Amino acid sequence: MQKKITTSGWGRYPLVAAAVQRARYLSDLGRAAATPVLPQGNCRSYGDACLYERVVSTLALKHLLNFDPQRGLLRAQAGITLAEIIRFVLPYGFFPPVTPGTKFPTLGGCIAADVHGKNHHAEGSMAAFVEALDMVLADGSLVRCSRHQRAELFWATLGGMGLTGFIYAATLRLKKVPSAYIRQRAIKTANWAETCRVCTETQHQYTYSVAWVDGLQTGRRLGRGRVLLGEHAGVRELKGKPPFPGHGEGRWVVPFFWPGGVLNAKSLKVFNALYYHRQVRRTSDALVHYDPYFYPLDAVGDWNRLYGRRGFLQYQVAVPYADGADVIADLLGRIARAGVASPLAVLKTFGPPNAGLLSFPIAGYTLALDIPLRDDGTIPFLHTLNKIVVAAQGRVYLAKDAILAREDFAAMYPQLEQFKAVKRKYDPEGRFRSCLSDRLGIT
Numbered sequence: 499m500q501k502k503i504t505t506s507g508w509g510r511y512p513l514v515a516a517a518v519q520r521a522r523y524l525s526d527l528g529r530a531a532a533t534p535v536l537p538q539g540n541c542r543s544y545g546d547a548c549l550y551e552r553v554v555s556t557l558a559l560k561h562l563l564n565f566d567p568q569r570g571l572l573r574a575q576a577g578i579t580l581a582e583i584i585r586f587v588l589p590y591g592f593f594p595p596v597t598p599g600t601k602f603p604t605l606g607g608c609i610a611a612d613v614h615g616k617n618h619h620a621e622g623s624m625a626a627f628v629e630a631l632d633m634v635l636a637d638g639s640l641v642r643c644s645r646h647q648r649a650e651l652f653w654a655t656l657g658g659m660g661l662t663g664f665i666y667a668a669t670l671r672l673k674k675v676p677s678a679y680i681r682q683r684a685i686k687t688a689n690w691a692e693t694c695r696v697c698t699e700t701q702h703q704y705t706y707s708v709a710w711v712d713g714l715q716t717g718r719r720l721g722r723g724r725v726l727l728g729e730h731a732g733v734r735e736l737k738g739k740p741p742f743p744g745h746g747e748g749r750w751v752v753p754f755f756w757p758g759g760v761l762n763a764k765s766l767k768v769f770n771a772l773y774y775h776r777q778v779r780r781t782s783d784a785l786v787h788y789d790p791y792f793y794p795l796d797a798v799g800d801w802n803r804l805y806g807r808r809g810f811l812q813y814q815v816a817v818p819y820a821d822g823a824d825v826i827a828d829l830l831g832r833i834a835r836a837g838v839a840s841p842l843a844v845l846k847t848f849g850p851p852n853a854g855l856l857s858f859p860i861a862g863y864t865l866a867l868d869i870p871l872r873d874d875g876t877i878p879f880l881h882t883l884n885k886i887v888v889a890a891q892g893r894v895y896l897a898k899d900a901i902l903a904r905e906d907f908a909a910m911y912p913q914l915e916q917f918k919a920v921k922r923k924y925d926p927e928g929r930f931r932s933c934l935s936d937r938l939g940i941t
């Protein structure tokens with residue numbers, strides 16, 4: 499029997515003993531599907547979506563299979579990371595069409611979570627750019643699916659969190675970009691009403707939009723923050739800089755778990771105040787390299803250790819526009835008063851959803867915060883917030899989740915039964931499963 503090792507997602511909660519096998523060839527996936535298993539990427543999901551007692555890592559399946567610079571189409575094995583894709587395609591003037599806030603997830607992980615970026619309001623999530631998937635199913639067969647071929651499998655897999663089969667390879671439509679730089683406009687806001695107003699008013703003017711919200715403020719400063727808008731910069735705006743310079747290499751790595759977590763209430767207050775007041779004028783413009791614009795957190799390796807050994811949860815919800823601003827203000831206020839939040843409160847706006855059966859984005863606001871696991875009261879507290887989200891017809895993002903209750907999950911994802919039906923068809927014995935799918939009653 500294979501030796502088990504302790505595994506976790508990015509939040510380091512929960513810890514799960516797992517037999518980890520590394521697939522090197524397509525045939526390894528077919529063999530692995532014979533017994534219960536979970537495909538695993540680079541473990542950048544925060545909770546238990548990437549965890550199970552038996553996982554097959556796809557990280558070694560990272561070959562580029564085809565690149566057509568005329569049409570901007572890339573076909574690659576699923577274990578390639580976004581960083582590796584950027585390194586290859588950017589010199590040709592292409593960029594991933596959708597990117598999460600880190601460049602270290604794999605292509606397979608981004609498809610399985612149907613990830614969104616700062617451009618969802620304008621361009622949608624990953625699903626909008628996936629042309630075809632080559633998958634290894636529970637019976638070991640290799641099949642292709644797309645919008646036109648086995649469409650039900652395609653839409654169950656985009657956002658399906660690895661539960662329909664192994665994604666072996668994917669064809670992705672890339673985005674043509676004039677340079678590696680972003681023209682950024684930062685707008686400082688005084689309170690929640692202004693943050694929401696600026697986000698919604700600027701939606702149609704900018705491709706990229708994200709607001710950093712000071713999650714520690716209450717009262718009249720509740721929801722104050724900085725809205726960061728962005729557009730790919732044209733060559734003329736670069737003032738002589740080469741449009742595609744090299745990629746930054748150096749990064750500082752957190753060497754060990756910080757005892758008790760360095761991110762305590764006092765240090766977070768100082769951090770937030772410095773970040774907010776660093777911008778003196780209300781509006782400021784800058785030309786920013788794609789790395790600090792899209793991936794500011796990647797500058798510090800293993801930053802998740804700053805939360806200490808107990809780890810942390812990332813709480814991300816989406817709430818429809820109708821009552822969304824009020825509901826999120828209510829959540830922010832409760833979190834700030836409970837004193838459980840972190841500086842990483844991020845607000846984005848979503849455009850319409852796609853046909854992915856378990857895909858997260860719905861038209862509305864999405865809020866994401868890190869919640870350090872300091873005491874036993876944190877998880878019950880988040881369950882009470884989830885009830886508010888259910889009542890508002892909102893949902894929790896599965897790629898970040900580790901605690902959602904079954905009944906809340908079923909209420910949040912109305913296409914769950916359709917998903918289960920597709921899964922039964924392609925995986926009748928329920929071989930593909932995870933700690934998350936067992937917890938939520940999907941498997």
Ligand SMILES: Cc1cc2nc3c(=O)[nH]c(=O)nc-3n(C[C@H](O)[C@H](O)[C@H](O)COP(=O)(O)OP(=O)(O)OC[C@H]3O[C@@H](n4cnc5c(N)ncnc54)[C@H](O)[C@@H]3O)c2cc1C
Nearest residue numbers: 539540541542543598599603604606607613614659660665
């Ligand atoms: C700092 C940070 C910022 C982030 N920002 C965002 C953001 O802005 N937007 C966003 O949407 N997400 C964001 N995320 C979450 C992250 O993008 C997703 O969780 C992504 O799925 C991680 O990919 P991974 O390769 O690490 O996959 P893992 O975490 O290993 O797995 C995630 C899921 O994908 C499945 N999977 C992985 N590979 C395959 C495969 N080959 N075949 C089938 N299923 C597979 C797994 O079974 C699992 O269910 C962020 C994460 C971090 C750490």
